[in-house]
Amino acid sequence: TRSTRPQRMLKAVQKNATKGSPESVISAIDYFCKHSEWAMNVGDEKGSILDSVVTEVNPSTVLELGTYCGYSTVRIARLLSPGTKFITLEFNPANVTVARQIIAHAGLQDKVTVVEGSSGDLIPQMKERFGITTFDFIFLDHWKDRYLPDIKLFEECGLLRKGSVLLADNVICPGAPEYLEYVRNSPRYENRYYPAHLEYTKVEDGLEKSVFLG
Numbered sequence: 590t591r592s593t594r595p596q597r598m599l600k601a602v603q604k605n606a607t608k609g610s611p612e613s614v615i616s617a618i619d620y621f622c623k624h625s626e627w628a629m630n631v632g633d634e635k636g637s638i639l640d641s642v643v644t645e646v647n648p649s650t651v652l653e654l655g656t657y658c659g660y661s662t663v664r665i666a667r668l669l670s671p672g673t674k675f676i677t678l679e680f681n682p683a684n685v686t687v688a689r690q691i692i693a694h695a696g697l698q699d700k701v702t703v704v705e706g707s708s709g710d711l712i713p714q715m716k717e718r719f720g721i722t723t724f725d726f727i728f729l730d731h732w733k734d735r736y737l738p739d740i741k742l743f744e745e746c747g748l749l750r751k752g753s754v755l756l757a758d759n760v761i762c763p764g765a766p767e768y769l770e771y772v773r774n775s776p777r778y779e780n781r782y783y784p785a786h787l788e789y790t791k792v793e794d795g796l797e798k799s800v801f802l803g
């Protein structure tokens with residue numbers, strides 16, 4: 590049967606990227622998406638903004654929602670200090686399989702734990718399963734209508750502390766209007782919008798950074 594787009598992306602990484610080099614894995618995926626097949630990775634333009642926020646926060650605990658093929662997982666993990674706890678959640682098992690192989694090709698398998706399941710089920714288990722008390726940095730890149738229920742879940746589960754940073758992809762395209770309205774109208778968040786474009790296109794998109802004020 591025909592391969593899937595994530596499987597073709599993995600083949601491109603295994604063929605074109607140097608094992609153990611996160612930069613070459615990132616470049617191989619961007620090349621694949623620009624010259625072979627578009628895919629919903631955060632991409633290079635928004636990825637550079639992601640890099641700058643991760644570097645600025647220098648987090649000790651990180652959560653990513655929506656691993657997909659592991660492109661942003663590799664971008665984040667390559668910047669983390671040793672000993673950082675990094676968890677990424679993905680509920681499509683086929684994507685989990687591809688992501689683990691792409692992360693391993695980059696040599697970052699010891700920096701991150703890819704957990705199969707849905708954010709709604711797994712967020713309440715973070716403390717008991719992974720010994721996390723609060724997250725310093727959270728990257729939201731899963732179903733766009735899950736952003737709002739999941740930020741409320743973070744609050745309810747006490748997973749945010751004063752200064753926790755949330756960065757949300759696709760707040761314009763496909764869009765997360767209810768999430769934007771919530772964080773921008775809440776006195777508990779300080780927000781900044783980073784204008785950019787939908788990965789590998791000229792379509793308007795952007796990232797919203799929200800700092801929890803406690």
Ligand SMILES: C[C@H](C[C@H]1O[C@@H](n2cnc3c(N)ncnc32)[C@H](O)[C@@H]1O)NC(=O)c1cc(-c2ccc(F)cc2)cc(O)c1O
Nearest residue numbers: 629655657678679680681684706707708730731732762763
């Ligand atoms: C949602 C996907 C990313 C992944 O997230 C996993 N997932 C989902 N819900 C959960 C959960 N609740 N828990 C754990 N994992 C979860 C899934 O299985 C995908 O692998 N991302 C997108 O759909 C996405 C789409 C576009 C896009 C933009 C313009 C177009 F014309 C078409 C598509 C751009 C982007 O930048 C995206 O990020």
Ligand SMILES: [Mg+2]
Nearest residue numbers: 631730758759
């Ligand atoms: Mg995205």
